Amino acid sequence: MRRAILIAIPYVWLLVLFLIPFVIVIKISLSDTALARPPYFPQWDWSLGWQGIKDFFRELDFENFVFLTTDSLYWKAYLSSVKIAVISTLLTLLVGFPIAYGMARAPEEWRPTLMMLVILPFWTSFLIRVYSWMGILSQGGLLNSLLLSLGIISEPLIILNTDIAVYIGITYTYLPFMILPVYAALEKLDGSLLEAAEDLGCSRTSAFWLVTLPLSKQGVIAGCFLVFIPAMGEFVIPSLLGGSQTLMIGKVLYEEFFSNRDWPVASAVAVVLLLILVIPIVLFQRNEQKQREAEG
Amino acid sequence: MPQKVFAPWDDPAEKPLIQFRNVTKRFGDFTAIDNINLDIYTREFFALLGPSGCGKTTLMRMLAGFETPTEGTILLSGQDIGPVPPNQRAVNMMFQSYALFPHLSVWENIAFGLKREGKDKATIETRVHEMLKLTRLEKFARRKPHQISGGQRQRVALARSLAKAPKLLLLDEPLGALDKKLREETQFELMDIQEKTGTTFVIVTHDQEEAMTVASRVAVMDEGELMQVATPDRIYEAPNSVYVADFIGDVNIIEGRAHQAGDKLQIDWAEGQPALFAQTDKNFDMGQTCYIAIRPEKVAISAERPQGANVLQGKVLDIAYLGNLSTYHVQLPTGHVVKAQQANTRRISRREFTWEDDVWVSWSETAGVVLDK
């Protein structure tokens, strides 16, 4: 009995506040926009009984999804989100791997401190971390004044409000998500494996390519997914650092909902975004599963 | 009047403390315990011995109440304990990992069970003190488990499980985490405490020496079945199967065909080799497959052909020097290897035999046990 209550409390909470809202999103994505309050049609009408329910379902259709394919704004936004997420993920890997490697090869007594230094930014506000780049990247910002005063450039670069700023922002804010799994994989790596490789005639460099890299594969894959998945739906970074031509689906959804008040289309955008994310999420789960199995 | 030997299992009037009645335990398709009947008597020190996965731990966990039998009943003092949850059983357990509560002191760990019974402060105080004294832990009462050594932790676990004065104490590999020397000392301490408190102990172990040392009776288990339940000396000297003979200690097993010859059994075991003779109470059919099990220390080794019932010639293949003993592996012309053991009773002596020496091995008619399975 007690056990049933214990299960029921979190279960019901998640059903009501996670699953049902999600079903509502799907339902509204199949409805039509209406100039009413709430601004969509059909509505449940309990007074009509069974007939009302049948009518309700007859009114649902995939119109909004068809609309998403016809208006180039949407599919361009999806494509551009994927592009931005992929490029940022690769950049994060490029920046994160050497840090993780350096941490794993650092003297043992240093590692907890380094680890804390990686995690510390994670506890500070995401918004502030994104914001901190605005003063650096803006046209009259610190980066430009530095480069100008060093004579490297003669005109200020336009970085803020471009995709490049978005790449930098994603790389910066999601870096800990890349470093931690890669570090975990590299740290587990038994030092004697590298000694064995060298003993068997590998050079330092070839030992890295033949032993270290393959064995850190799982960590790298996990890190890439941990960056890619949230980057896909990112809203804050493109809004603050990106420009008006930076298309990311999270931003489109937000604007569709608040500026255009088009709930059915916003819901359809959300459903498609989720469908796109299902693939990397499933792949990520499989990677984790494989790792768990490999560990026994 | 001679002192009465402790052997309640031989006394038909004695009521067993625990009775397993046709107990079977299945986990899905896997049968962990297969139709077991077993009686354990008050004040016994009973050992469940077997390789890992043989079901001994499951059997113990059913006594503690962490598993319920799929079929059959378990009686404690004649009462079915099937429906009784673990926290209401007069049975306590000492866990293999000790399971000491890391956030509580030694004193609080020992008092944990007493407090749950709702005993008053003074009673708890006295009882915990008694337990600390019994296990020589008075000095460590205020320490946390991580502040004491492994051996001391083991004694805390014992004190905690004894504090409620259970009818039955279960010990799951209680000495498994200790090093060999400490383990041997602790075995005697355990026996001492068992005797002092008069509690019935059931111990699970995979260490045959430990089982033989501490137990009044040993149950050898394999694949969910009881292979043999007997006193340690019976288990060693009169195993009932090749499995038990082989599991306990070192043994030579020779397979052959039985042939009754007067009051002895003649066993033909290999072409061109003399038949072996053994005494047995068991009846064997003519030509029935049988096995002779002889312990290496009962096999003599000599350079000259000795007199005796069973004499075989072979070559020394290997010598294992164990300090107190030497074991000679003698290969017979048939390819069989017979192990013979000699005690090294003198410190300085030349080894009599060396590799490739031709030697004779021999044993008497009563040295071996004839088994049918």
Place this chain on the structure above:
Amino acid sequence: MRRFSAFNVVSLTLGFAFLYLPMIILVIYSFNASKLVTVWAGFSTKWYGELMRNEAFLDAALVTLKVAVMTSTLATVLGTCAAYVLVRIHRFPGRTLFSGMIYAPLVMPDVILGLSLLLLFIGVNIDRGILTIVLAHTTFAMCYVSVVVSSRLVAFDQSLEEAALDLGATPFQTFRLVTLPIIAPAVISGWLLAFTLSLDDLVIASFTAGPSSTTLPMKIFSAVRLGVSPEINALSTIMIGIVTVGVITASLMSKRAAVQRLKEEQTAERS
């Protein structure tokens, strides 16, 4: 004894410079007398003064704190329950759905969570305000708590619970006297994580907040959309300062405890 190699020193230095420089610059410029980012006009704390006089920010900060405290407390209770159910109860109807619902919010984009919750709140006609933000935040924060707590529960020696039962404790007493004290560090980190997540969230709060319940991130967002503001720099500095002090203190304390414990264990073995 392993030492830093030159390559590692370089990569770590560059890496940590990348991680920390933007924040350090932010902190430095919060003390700039000028309103412009690039011009250093001398040291001044006037922006902190302005911030303290800005009622709107103070109100938003209060709302955010209220939301965060309620969220983290609720999420810790729910998340701990959920973790216990996931780790200890292996069979009950709908278990797969349950574990799916625990993990899905971790990877679900904020915009979708926010949108779906807003549509629910409109559907059942609740007035949006602090309560709706707390409900929304608790829903995703409890999933993080449950992941943190369940990793501790998995590592937990289950024979400790069996030992408590064996010594006569009821299942509830076992949880209260044995399980909870042992998983307490994970529960506390779960609480802190939920608190930070709630404090930090912009998107979900924007969807679920009402007109009178603007949170601090929402306030910051609308302020910085227009560009860099020295008041926000000052606010950021305060927030960064609090987190830094908190994290460093916590890690020093846990390090000291670990060293102490190791020492005690070694003395215990030698005795």
